[in-house]
Amino acid sequence: MIALDAATFAPRTSPPRLPERVAARPRLTQRHPWLYPVAVRYHQARRRAAWLRSGTAWATRRPAPETTYRVKQHKSLLLRQLGQADMWLQHNKVTNLRLAAELVDGVVIRPGETFSFNKVVGNCTKRRGFVDGMKLSNGEAHAGVGGGICQLANLLVWMFMHSELTIVERSEHSFDPFPDNGRVLPWGVGCSIVWNYVDLVVRNDTDTTFVISTGIGRRYLEGELRTDTAPRRSYSVHARDEVFLRRRDGEVFRSNEIWRDVIDRRTGNRVGEELLKRNCALVKYVPVDVPVVDVI
Structure with missing residues (x-):
């Protein structure tokens, strides 16, 4: 079970920043919701074409x-x-x-x-x-x-x-x-x-x-x-650098990195690690009992 408390969030040595894609302006469909169905049909058509061409x-x-x-x-x-x-x-x-x-x-x-x-x-x-x-x-x-x-x-x-x-x-x-x-x-x-x-x-x-x-x-x-x-290897997947970030406009984002340890099944030794994903998402609730850091 993952305990969501202050200990979950690793301290950072430098001031936190939001990724550029998050710090940028909202997407066009967020600013003009009536465009969303049009965008969906466009992306569906592109994917169908990609499937046909992919081989x-x-x-x-x-x-x-x-x-x-x-x-x-x-x-x-x-x-x-x-x-x-x-x-x-x-x-x-x-x-x-x-x-x-x-x-x-x-x-x-x-x-x-x-x-x-x-x-x-x-x-x-x-x-x-x-x-x-x-x-x-x-x-x-x-x-x-x-x-x-x-x-x-x-x-x-x-x-x-x-x-x-x-x-x-x-x-x-x-x-x-x-x-x-x-x-x-x-x-x-x-x-x-x-x-x-x-x-x-x-x-x-x-x-x-x-x-x-x-x-x-x-x-x-x-x-x-x-x-x-x-299988010759097994894997252990975990999160690092979990943090809640508050933007100047008051919106809060949640960010972390997903890593996995690579383990040799024969010896049980850890033989490597891999970064799988960096995540950052808008939080739609009020975080309670966790630190929220103001971003610069």
């Missing part, structure tokens, strides 16, 4: 190798009270997760193949059985068809971070909507999904085959990543 070998559901070795197993609680969010959205989310998990379960990523969450799950429409759940988009939380499937993407990216798969594309949410409430994983390891242009994409650059298993249990969304050969 990528996409991972699909297919029979798995007879013998496999566990790389990473994880589960996440299905129902959580998030701020003032209505619990009916949480229950609907379970419906959406069940449909999406059935589509991801059994996907095999062979050497040279690429896994795309959007390619595998597809567009979450009412016609396909998806219902209104909570969506996070354009700086706000609201009800929308297919809402909640990001929890499945979060579970997958956490498992991928503990593997030798190469993360090609992963977009975090642009804002932090709720205070930490029983958080198990570090903040900033999640993943945003928007059909079809905001995706989770990983590529298998190894000579081994990976198998994904996902499903819904009584209380948890459950996942497992396996390979057809025994």
